[in-house]
Amino acid sequence: MGNITLGRYIPLDSPIHKMDPRAKILGMLLMLVAIFFPAGWTGYAILFAAASLTIILAKLSFTFIWKAMRPMLYMLVFLLIINSLFLKTGTPLFTVGPFTMYSDAIFQTLYIAVRLLLMVMITTCLTATTKPLDMTLGIEDLLKPFTKIHVPAHEIAMLISIALRFIPDLIDETQRIIKAQESRGVDLKEGKFMERIMAILSLIVPLFVSAFQRAEDLANAMEARGYAPGEKRTRYKLLKMEGRDYLLLICCAALLACMIWLSAQA
Amino acid sequence: MPIQFDHVSYTYSTGTPYEYKALNDVCLDIEEGKITAVIGMTGSGKSTLVQHLNALLLPEKGVVRILDRTITAGEKPKNLKSLRGRVGLVFQFPEYQLFEETVLKDVAFGPKNFGIPEAEAIERAKKAMAMVGLETRHYEKSPLEMSGGQKRRAAIAGILAMDPEVLVLDEPTAGLDPYGTVSMMSLFSRLNREMKKTILIVTHDMEQVFTYCDNVVVVENGTIRASMSVQEFFKDSSYCKEMNILPPALIRMKEQLIEAGFEIGEDVMDIDRLAEAVARQVKKHG
Numbered sequence: 024m025g026n027i028t029l030g031r032y033i034p035l036d037s038p039i040h041k042m043d044p045r046a047k048i049l050g051m052l053l054m055l056v057a058i059f060f061p062a063g064w065t066g067y068a069i070l071f072a073a074a075s076l077t078i079i080l081a082k083l084s085f086t087f088i089w090k091a092m093r094p095m096l097y098m099l100v101f102l103l104i105i106n107s108l109f110l111k112t113g114t115p116l117f118t119v120g121p122f123t124m125y126s127d128a129i130f131q132t133l134y135i136a137v138r139l140l141l142m143v144m145i146t147t148c149l150t151a152t153t154k155p156l157d158m159t160l161g162i163e164d165l166l167k168p169f170t171k172i173h174v175p176a177h178e179i180a181m182l183i184s185i186a187l188r189f190i191p192d193l194i195d196e197t198q199r200i201i202k203a204q205e206s207r208g209v210d211l212k213e214g215k216f217m218e219r220i221m222a223i224l225s226l227i228v229p230l231f232v233s234a235f236q237r238a239e240d241l242a243n244a245m246e247a248r249g250y251a252p253g254e255k256r257t258r259y260k261l262l263k264m265e266g267r268d269y270l271l272l273i274c275c276a277a278l279l280a281c282m283i284w285l286s287a288q289a
Numbered sequence: 290m291p292i293q294f295d296h297v298s299y300t301y302s303t304g305t306p307y308e309y310k311a312l313n314d315v316c317l318d319i320e321e322g323k324i325t326a327v328i329g330m331t332g333s334g335k336s337t338l339v340q341h342l343n344a345l346l347l348p349e350k351g352v353v354r355i356l357d358r359t360i361t362a363g364e365k366p367k368n369l370k371s372l373r374g375r376v377g378l379v380f381q382f383p384e385y386q387l388f389e390e391t392v393l394k395d396v397a398f399g400p401k402n403f404g405i406p407e408a409e410a411i412e413r414a415k416k417a418m419a420m421v422g423l424e425t426r427h428y429e430k431s432p433l434e435m436s437g438g439q440k441r442r443a444a445i446a447g448i449l450a451m452d453p454e455v456l457v458l459d460e461p462t463a464g465l466d467p468y469g470t471v472s473m474m475s476l477f478s479r480l481n482r483e484m485k486k487t488i489l490i491v492t493h494d495m496e497q498v499f500t501y502c503d504n505v506v507v508v509e510n511g512t513i514r515a516s517m518s519v520q521e522f523f524k525d526s527s528y529c530k531e532m533n534i535l536p537p538a539l540i541r542m543k544e545q546l547i548e549a550g551f552e553i554g555e556d557v558m559d560i561d562r563l564a565e566a567v568a569r570q571v572k573k574h575g
């Protein structure tokens with residue numbers, strides 16, 4: 024639990040960090056769409072290369088990606104089990120008693136694993152290089168055209184940024200509470216059923232209490248400083264698209280086109 | 290046998306850009322049966338240090354010896370629960386750990402976890418609540434209805450009810466009113482004197498160190514800057530100056546008197562003897 028990396032901002036000095044958040048958000052959306060085209064292994068190899076290049080440019084380490092990926096391994100193992108029980112197509116590989124393993128079960132799982140890996144890589148490229156505040160500004164600007172059809176762009180952006188802002192805090196808080204209860208003899212790993220339930224309650228209740236407390240404090244602090252949604256606000260930081268931002272968008276669009284073309288070939 | 294830290298290092302978030310070396314090659318002996326103060330600036334690593342005592346944090350390098358247990362870096366320690374029952378740790382801001390419907394039940398939660406039967410756990414909880422100054426009318430209150438200071442007391446009672454041999458308190462009096470602070474510190478002092486408990490207190494208050502503690506450990510940047518008796522530490526203000534600490538009022542007064550020409554021995558450590566020494570010399574000159 025100590026090292027949850029998914030979604031964390033990593034303060035580094037790289038060209039990707041300096042890019043316009045709007046370009047990065049749009050680029051990420053294009054790439055996420057691209058992942059869902061069944062472009063075969065060539066397509067995934069290209070996307071993997073592109074994502075790796077971005078990670079290198081952003082000066083992020085691959086162990087960081089690996090750490091973000093690790094919690095999903097359990098899910099993949101579970102998926103492999105389900106797949107091998109129910110997917111009975113492809114060539115039979117081996118048989119143990121009444122159970123036969125088919126090649127498609129492995130391929131299907133691998134396919135999803137690769138997609139998941141790509142998604143983690145791409146979203147990390149965005150979240151690790153964009154300050155939560157910049158992210159909010161970006162989202163708000165991108166949603167602005169939709170205010171015409173009464174989408175509350177500013178409120179949505181504010182919600183997202185507050186949620187992002189609180190994730191690391193809540194993780195820290197959880198760890199603190201775990202430690203405090205462990206000091207009182209709570210055993211999260213062993214124990215009888217009722218003890219287990221007590222153990223989980225002893226974490227969840229204080230966590231909720233403190234989350235609500237934090238929410239209330241934040242709301243008060245915002246109100247005390249005159250925040251009112253819907254009010255017209257000026258901005259300290261203005262976003263500006265530059266050459267490299269357009270380049271990023273063109274690259275992403277080209278990759279998407281490439282995937283569409285590859286999947287049409289297949 | 291003293292509590293020992295033997296070349297202990299600890300790093301937070303290893304392998305991420307947030308990596309932070311919070312303890313660096315710490316060697317430290319803590320006397321049993323004494324009250325030891327742990328002082329140091331914000332972020333120096335005091336909380337990290339004391340969380341090694343009940344194995345909430347395991348050393349990344351080195352060895353921690355406490356009671357009859359040895360915790361070695363890289364080895365998975367067994368049966369941590371029994372150690373945690375014997376080394377009670379009250380966290381910094383412990384008021385967030387309360388969760389039961391009533392305060393009494395919450396205080397009894399610790400002992401119950403360590404296998405004390407329900408009825409006895411409740412008895413112990415009542416005793417512990419009395420010790421920290423929570424009256425019977427608080428028994429059935431919900432922790433949510435309590436004030437910050439009352440929650441703090443309840444949390445401390447929750448650890449006292451476990452009746453640990455070693456008691457570790459991370460800034461137990463931060464945010465308590467002056468009267469609450471004094472009564473809390475006297476309680477710890479009494480537990481030490483009457484029940485021979487080893488006590489560690491993390492604190493920023495030099496008056497507390499001076500008045501209630503036997504030994505003092507100064508943590509600086511993840512290392513031990515000094516570890517000695519309180520007598521030695523406050524014998525004059527030179528250590529304090531060296532470490533940028535404002536000495537207790539009595540020591541400051543003593544220094545000023547010496548500067549003004551009074552002769553006051555190093556062993557004069559309380560207000561009565563200081564007054565006596567001053568009176569004697571005034572009379573002599575009078």
Ligand SMILES: Nc1ncnc2c1ncn2[C@@H]1O[C@H](COP(=O)(O)OP(=O)(O)OP(=O)(O)O)[C@@H](O)[C@H]1O
Pocket residue numbers: 301302307309310311329330331332333334335336337338381
């Ligand atoms: N979970 C964590 N992850 C990363 N770094 C941490 C973590 N907890 C503490 N640190 C860092 O380790 C250092 C020591 O922290 P610690 O809590 O031990 O300080 P402290 O001396 O108790 O300070 P205070 O007087 O404010 O309580 C700090 O610089 C802090 O930033």
Ligand SMILES: [Mg+2]
Pocket residue numbers: 335336337381459
């Ligand atoms: Mg601390």
